[in-house]
Amino acid sequence: MSVQPSGSGEIPAATVRVARAAFPKGSLAIRVRDELGPLFTDEEFGDLFPARGRPAWSPGRLALVLVLQFVEGLTDRQAAEAVRARIDFKYALALELADPGFDFSVLSEFRDRLVEAEAGRRVLDGILAAARDRGLLKVAGRARTDSTHVRSAARELCWLEMVAETLRSALNTLAQAAPDWLTEIAEPDWFRHYATRAEDSRFPRAQAKREETGRRVGTDGMHLLAAVFSHRAPAGLRDLEQVQILRQMWVQHFRLVGGEVRRRDPKDRPPGATRLVTPYDPAARGSKKRNILWDGYKTHLTETCEPDTPNLITNVATTDATVPDSVMAGPIHTSLAARDCLPGEHWVDAGYPNAAQVAAAHRDHGVTLHGPLAADTNPQKHGPFRQDAFTLDWDRHQATCPNGVTSTQWHPRHSQTGLPVIRVRFNPADCRTCPDLRACTSSPKAERRELTLQPRDEYAVVQAARAEQQTDAWKDRYTIRAGVEGTISQGIQRCGLRRSRYRGLAKTSLQHQLTGAALNLARIDAHLTHTPRAPTRTSHFAALRPAEPTLGGAK
Numbered sequence: 001m002s003v004q005p006s007g008s009g010e011i012p013a014a015t016v017r018v019a020r021a022a023f024p025k026g027s028l029a030i031r032v033r034d035e036l037g038p039l040f041t042d043e044e045f046g047d048l049f050p051a052r053g054r055p056a057w058s059p060g061r062l063a064l065v066l067v068l069q070f071v072e073g074l075t076d077r078q079a080a081e082a083v084r085a086r087i088d089f090k091y092a093l094a095l096e097l098a099d100p101g102f103d104f105s106v107l108s109e110f111r112d113r114l115v116e117a118e119a120g121r122r123v124l125d126g127i128l129a130a131a132r133d134r135g136l137l138k139v140a141g142r143a144r145t146d147s148t149h150v151r152s153a154a155r156e157l158c159w160l161e162m163v164a165e166t167l168r169s170a171l172n173t174l175a176q177a178a179p180d181w182l183t184e185i186a187e188p189d190w191f192r193h194y195a196t197r198a199e200d201s202r203f204p205r206a207q208a209k210r211e212e213t214g215r216r217v218g219t220d221g222m223h224l225l226a227a228v229f230s231h232r233a234p235a236g237l238r239d240l241e242q243v244q245i246l247r248q249m250w251v252q253h254f255r256l257v258g259g260e261v262r263r264r265d266p267k268d269r270p271p272g273a274t275r276l277v278t279p280y281d282p283a284a285r286g287s288k289k290r291n292i293l294w295d296g297y298k299t300h301l302t303e304t305c306e307p308d309t310p311n312l313i314t315n316v317a318t319t320d321a322t323v324p325d326s327v328m329a330g331p332i333h334t335s336l337a338a339r340d341c342l343p344g345e346h347w348v349d350a351g352y353p354n355a356a357q358v359a360a361a362h363r364d365h366g367v368t369l370h371g372p373l374a375a376d377t378n379p380q381k382h383g384p385f386r387q388d389a390f391t392l393d394w395d396r397h398q399a400t401c402p403n404g405v406t407s408t409q410w411h412p413r414h415s416q417t418g419l420p421v422i423r424v425r426f427n428p429a430d431c432r433t434c435p436d437l438r439a440c441t442s443s444p445k446a447e448r449r450e451l452t453l454q455p456r457d458e459y460a461v462v463q464a465a466r467a468e469q470q471t472d473a474w475k476d477r478y479t480i481r482a483g484v485e486g487t488i489s490q491g492i493q494r495c496g497l498r499r500s501r502y503r504g505l506a507k508t509s510l511q512h513q514l515t516g517a518a519l520n521l522a523r524i525d526a527h528l529t530h531t532p533r534a535p536t537r538t539s540h541f542a543a544l545r546p547a548e549p550t551l552g553g554a555k
Contacts, residue, residue, distance in 0.1 A: 287321035325351035
């Protein structure tokens with residue numbers, strides 16, 4: 001399938017005439033086309049198609065259809081029907097009135113091509129490039145980022161459902177690949193237990209019976225794996241995806257003890273970053289944030305936040321659910337820098353910044369990363385012998401305590417989490433005779449004071465940031481970050497951001513890139529029509545809440 005030329009890109013006169021008559025006040029698709037012009041060209045996606053083959057529908061137009069589909073929350077069938085029947089879509093796509101459009105399956109095929117080439121970001125970048133050309137995008141000022149959880153397209157399963165469905169899925173795959181072989185090795189009870197979905201089964205309520213059912217499923221799975229990996233099994237069965245998932249799931253949840261299959265204890269299972277949660281979405285992972293438990297992914301949205309231009313999403317990053325926010329500032333800045341979208345100030349919540357991230361953002365990209373740093377957990381964080389009361393000589397690798405005693409050891413080490421730190425120790429002979437030893441140390445048996453310092457550049461960053469974050473001026477400026485919560489809400493309500501439409505990290509990431517592009521189009525349209533931004537909603541009862549008294553009392 002090769003690219004079919006899309007013509008000059010000019011909107012046919014008949015389409016213009018009918019669209020103006022049908023939409024005298026315009027519509028989102030019409031206004032965006034008038035303001036931004038053609039958003040995508042076929043050349044931008046030409047590498048997704050072979051040079052020879054059956055002509056394909058214009059990929060530049062297909063990219064715009066995908067964005068409009070997410071703007072209006074349409075299914076593939078509805079989007080294809082809109083191209084065929086709606087005047088404003090034909091106007092935005094520069095189609096003749098009689099153009100029949102395409103079959104809805106073309107959209108799925110085009111998304112697959114975008115996923116294979118990791119080209120989803122091109123769609124978001126096309127919107128940003130057009131906005132930049134029209135002066136609607138300013139990136140050198142401020143930006144803000146926040147993350148939200150995304151549930152997998154596959155239904156969440158309890159443990160019994162998960163292992164039973166994994167075995168059933170493998171049996172169905174083998175029934176297609178080698179039906180005669182499977183008939184020979186299948187136990188008679190397997191047809192009763194695994195012929196229908198696990199959710200249709202009536203699992204016992206008693207804990208002992210449920211454990212017995214789990215052992216039975218585990219034993220059946222072990223027998224199947226032994227048969228698949230035996231030399232008598234047809235070639236290629238062990239390489240089937242669902243068989244590999246079955247093997248991985250059984251390694252993670254079962255073990256053999258004296259020839260019997262037993263369920264692994266929770267401490268004997270792999271960490272969440274590698275543990276499967278469903279056989280139907282192997283990339284999904286389980287995670288927890290405060291009181292929220294979910295299986296799936298996490299997405300990070302970064303947007304501009306300048307008063308005189310629309311707040312446009314400049315970066316979308318999707319990870320599995322177990323990746324913490326604290327490691328994402330670097331990848332986000334690298335992605336923004338590659339597309340010339342780096343801000344001067346980057347405002348985030350408390351989950352993102354730490355000393356290393358703040359220092360790296362300033363050193364590598366010239367970005368000031370603003371966000372509440374974690375509180376000092378040092379036991380001596382108060383009083384005359386707190387850590388910042390010691391004088392540090394970084395060049396001579398020495399620390400001097402408030403009583404004038406100098407340290408004798410200064411060694412680079414690593415913390416329990418693998419981060420570089422500096423261990424500073426004082427001589428026990430100096431500390432034992434000090435009258436302030438008990439006030440200086442946290443342990444009643446300690447014979448000397450020890451300090452754990454971050455590397456020099458990180459230490460300086462943390463001290464300066466913590467001091468700045470105590471000021472009223474910084475707290476007032478930090479209120480700008482709260483606006484990104486509205487962006488996440490808009491993505492959830494308008495584009496279904498909370499749940500993945502597709503299975504797998506790559507396709508979920510594409511969905512989020514299209515969501516970012518769709519929100520940008522909606523915001524550009526709101527800017528063109530002077531639609532005010534929605535205020536924060538406050539219930540009638542919440543509005544009656546009395547004001548909190550000031551520290552100095554009412555004045």
